[in-house]
Amino acid sequence: xxxxxxxxxxxxxxxxxxxxxxxxxxxxxxxxxxxxxxxxxxxxxxxxxxxxxxxxxxxxxxxxxxxxxxxxxxxxxxxxxxxxxxxxxxxxxxxxxxxxxxxxxxxxxxxxxxxxxxxxxxxxxxxxxxxxxxxxxxxxxxxxxxxxxxxxxxxxxxxxxxxxxxxxxxxxxxxxxxxxxxxxxxxxxxx
Ligand SMILES: Cc1cc2nc3c(=O)[nH]c(=O)nc-3n(C[C@H](O)[C@H](O)[C@H](O)COP(=O)(O)O)c2cc1C
Numbered sequence: 001x002x003x004x005x006x007x008x009x010x011x012x013x014x015x016x017x018x019x020x021x022x023x024x025x026x027x028x029x030x031x032x033x034x035x036x037x038x039x040x041x042x043x044x045x046x047x048x049x050x051x052x053x054x055x056x057x058x059x060x061x062x063x064x065x066x067x068x069x070x071x072x073x074x075x076x077x078x079x080x081x082x083x084x085x086x087x088x089x090x091x092x093x094x095x096x097x098x099x100x101x102x103x104x105x106x107x108x109x110x111x112x113x114x115x116x117x118x119x120x121x122x123x124x125x126x127x128x129x130x131x132x133x134x135x136x137x138x139x140x141x142x143x144x145x146x147x148x149x150x151x152x153x154x155x156x157x158x159x160x161x162x163x164x165x166x167x168x169x170x171x172x173x174x175x176x177x178x179x180x181x182x183x184x185x186x187x188x189x190x191x
Contacts (some may be wrong), residue, residue: 004179006030007039007069011076011087011112014116018148022113023075024157029169034176039065039072041090052097059093063102066094070177071107072136078114078123083130091130103134105184111144113152119145137182139175142167 008026012019027036043058051059066072076087094102110127113119124144131138146167151160159165 004032004176004182005035005037005068006068006071006073006175006179007065007086008036008075009039009041009090011041011074011084011088013042017077018077018113018153019077021153021157022111022146023073023153024155025159025165025168026073026075026111026157026172028157029159029172030167030168031169031172031176034172036073037065037069039069041086046088047089047092047096049096055093055097062090062093063100066102066106067137070183071109071175071182072103072176073109073111076110076112076120076123076127076128078112078116078120079120082126083123087127088130091134095134101134103131103136105182105186106136107139107175108136108181109139109144109171109178111118111146111171113146113148115119115148117147119147121145137178138147139178143173144171 008023010017010020010023013050039062044062045056076083110122110124110129114120129147152164153159157169
């Protein structure tokens with residue numbers, strides 16, 4: 001299997017984030033040849049078009065990190081039935097400058113966890129609408145709705161439920177298949 005590097009963004013900056021634990025779980029479950037690396041967002045200032053002519057280094061680094069990976073997984077909580085502001089801010093940096101959208105053609109998957117029964121489904125629908133606008137090919141199935149229970153993930157990402165671990169492995173496999181299909185398509189266009 002071809003080696004892949006997948007970036008992940010955590011849509012929470014909470015020091016006790018359960019979504020960060022979920023991201024760590026994905027990192028641990030990645031199959032051989034696949035490396036998951038975090039693309040951090042917490043130091044990005046609020047985006048303004050005033051920056052378009054001269055992006056600050058932290059935003060350049062963020063866009064370069066997105067450019068360097070084969071695909072992106074966004075792991076996010078749901079805030080007020082949508083995505084957290086910190087994540088929307090990062091996506092706005094990714095969208096600009098005009099014509100240089102970082103998600104254009106970038107295979108992307110979304111997943112999230114909360115204690116609630118719908119497990120971030122509303123936030124993920126908003127996020128998929130944004131990614132569609134960005135022209136990012138997005139994983140449709142399986143959907144990443146993970147309901148958290150206390151202790152489901154340890155701090156360093158161990159999954160204490162075999163069923164959840166199996167689901168997350170299958171989710172990663174499906175996303176890597178999507179990443180592979182787009183890599184093949186890019187090679188065919190370049191040939
Ligand atoms: C401002 C705010 C809004 C929230 N809104 C929702 C919501 O709409 N739906 C939901 O399931 N949980 C909601 N929650 C609860 C979060 O799912 C819960 O705090 C979760 O632990 C956040 O993820 P994190 O631990 O990764 O930061 C909200 C929490 C906060 C702080």
